[in-house]
Amino acid sequence: MSQQTQDTGRHYIDGEWTAGAGEETFESTNPATGRQLGAFHRGTPGDVERAVSAAETAFEGWRAMSYIDRAEVLWDVYHELRDRTDELGAVVTKECGKEISEGRADVVEAYHMVEWAAGNSRHPHGDVIPSEIASKDAYMRRRPRGVVGCITPWNFPVAIPFWHMAVTLVEGNTVVWKPAEQTPWCGQIVAEMMVDAGVPPGVFNMVQGFGDAGNAIVEDDRVDTVLFTGSAEVGHEIGAKLGGEPGREVALEMGGKNGIVITEHADMDLAVHAAVMSSFKTTGQRCVSSERLIVHSDVYEEFRSRFVDLAEDVAVGDPLGEDTFMGPVVDESQVEKFHRYNDLAREEGADVLVDRAELDDEEVPDGHEDGHWVGPFVYEVDYDPHLRCIHEEVFGPHVALIEYDGDIEDALAIHNDTRYGLAAAIVSEDYRQINHFRDHAEVGLAYANLPCIGAEVQLPFGGVKKSGKGAPSAREVIEAVTERTAWTVNNAEDVQMAQGLSAEITTGSDD
Numbered sequence: 001m002s003q004q005t006q007d008t009g010r011h012y013i014d015g016e017w018t019a020g021a022g023e024e025t026f027e028s029t030n031p032a033t034g035r036q037l038g039a040f041h042r043g044t045p046g047d048v049e050r051a052v053s054a055a056e057t058a059f060e061g062w063r064a065m066s067y068i069d070r071a072e073v074l075w076d077v078y079h080e081l082r083d084r085t086d087e088l089g090a091v092v093t094k095e096c097g098k099e100i101s102e103g104r105a106d107v108v109e110a111y112h113m114v115e116w117a118a119g120n121s122r123h124p125h126g127d128v129i130p131s132e133i134a135s136k137d138a139y140m141r142r143r144p145r146g147v148v149g150c151i152t153p154w155n156f157p158v159a160i161p162f163w164h165m166a167v168t169l170v171e172g173n174t175v176v177w178k179p180a181e182q183t184p185w186c187g188q189i190v191a192e193m194m195v196d197a198g199v200p201p202g203v204f205n206m207v208q209g210f211g212d213a214g215n216a217i218v219e220d221d222r223v224d225t226v227l228f229t230g231s232a233e234v235g236h237e238i239g240a241k242l243g244g245e246p247g248r249e250v251a252l253e254m255g256g257k258n259g260i261v262i263t264e265h266a267d268m269d270l271a272v273h274a275a276v277m278s279s280f281k282t283t284g285q286r287c288v289s290s291e292r293l294i295v296h297s298d299v300y301e302e303f304r305s306r307f308v309d310l311a312e313d314v315a316v317g318d319p320l321g322e323d324t325f326m327g328p329v330v331d332e333s334q335v336e337k338f339h340r341y342n343d344l345a346r347e348e349g350a351d352v353l354v355d356r357a358e359l360d361d362e363e364v365p366d367g368h369e370d371g372h373w374v375g376p377f378v379y380e381v382d383y384d385p386h387l388r389c390i391h392e393e394v395f396g397p398h399v400a401l402i403e404y405d406g407d408i409e410d411a412l413a414i415h416n417d418t419r420y421g422l423a424a425a426i427v428s429e430d431y432r433q434i435n436h437f438r439d440h441a442e443v444g445l446a447y448a449n450l451p452c453i454g455a456e457v458q459l460p461f462g463g464v465k466k467s468g469k470g471a472p473s474a475r476e477v478i479e480a481v482t483e484r485t486a487w488t489v490n491n492a493e494d495v496q497m498a499q500g501l502s503a504e505i506t507t508g509s510d511d
């Protein structure tokens with residue numbers, strides 16, 4: 001464990017590590033073993049209040065620095081993330097349970113994001129825009145919004161904080177960050193990296209804790225932008241609260257009930273591979289994971305038999321083991337939710353094809369009996385717009401096979417019948433089907449002949465419909481953390497107006 005958590009992990013507010021105002025502490029536990037990893041002070045609304053004040057005070061000084069000087073701080077973080085990828089990847093795996101290649105990939109994705117944001121400081125910002133008047137120069141400029149509140153989830157405990165914070169800081173904003181309560185150790189190490197890199201006091205603040213601390217960020221009017229990645233339930237509340245408030249900006253990315261369409265022209269090797277990756281990687285706990293496989297009747301039998309064989313066999317085990325494909329789910333509430341939805345699918349008439357929901361004792365690795373273990377649960381069901389099991393997000397390895405007849409429009413009608421719209425994939429060798437799907441699938445991210453997971457940081461990442469608003473990530477986060485100014489300069493000595501507007505000032509004495 002890193003040096004700060006030998007005792008109880010603290011917050012980082014106004015350039016200092018602090019236990020904060022509250023009395024309570026909370027534990028981080030390893031989802032694979034149930035063992036405690038460390039204790040952390042639980043942040044209070046008062047701690048958030050102090051952090052926001054510090055961020056507000058630090059803003060003027062930070063924004064006055066050049067882009068390139070601000071980015072220098074981030075370059076140090078980039079190097080530390082690279083140098084410590086294996087170490088921090090193992091912490092990710094221990095704290096959120098995803099298998100070790102995913103733990104490392106989380107850190108790699110984080111430094112890719114930092115690289116993009118810091119590198120962008122040397123790229124052109126804004127545009128030069130022509131004016132109707134030859135003597136005028138017009139520009140589109142950006143300026144930072146001020147204090148940005150970042151609320152991040154446990155499933156990408158290093159990458160997503162940097163989706164939020166890297167561009168935000170380079171653009172000249174200051175930050176108040178609340179890491180997920182399930183992954184405070186990762187939060188602690190990220191904060192230590194910021195401190196090591198020399199981020200000035202108040203520019204970056206971290207408050208550990210739960211929803212009450214997150215809510216204090218949302219409620220504080222001095223927070224100019226709230227970035228949130230997490231559950232639809234919380235995201236919709238934040239959206240409802242801030243959506244109508246002038247002057248406060250929000251970008252939200254929530255989950256999905258993501259689907260993969262496998263057409264009659266699909267390559268079956270690709271289809272099975274894409275579906276297994278999308279449904280079971282991260283034990284189904286990505287917001288882009290797929291819980292619906294919509295398969296044409298011409299290939300349904302073959303797909304079902306191959307997918308089921310792999311789902312029966314896929315390696316669930318110690319997430320630190322290199323041969324593990326699926327680790328545990330993050331906590332007991334996630335296990336319960338998964339079972340609840342498996343029961344619901346049965347009640348709604350699903351035909352269960354794979355039921356590894358409760359792993360056999362011998363499948364649970366030795367010494368891991370107190371982990372939160374589940375395995376794949378796969379069923380087939382006739383499409384019906386009223387079925388909850390194919391409309392509500394489970395966030396686990398709970399997968400529906402839905403057979404369709406007809407053409408790509410019929411697949412799309414099923415695919416788009418969800419309130420969500422985050423990620424999707426189509427598997428087909430027919431470019432017309434692919435292009436039709438590209439143009440009509442109601443999602444923010446889509447793939448052809450690929451899994452629907454694994455987006456790279458230089459792409460916008462966000463959903464449509466109930467999956468999100470804006471993109472609290474990567475390149476596009478810039479829209480939420482900056483304001484655009486249209487700036488026009490007159491190079492002439494007289495005033496000339498566009499649109500043929502008269503610039504003459506007439507007075508009563510003119511005749």
Ligand code: UN1
Pocket residue numbers: 109155156285286287288289452453454455456
């Ligand atoms: C998430 O699903 O919560 O596209 C984030 C991906 C990753 C990020 C996923 N780059 O799968």
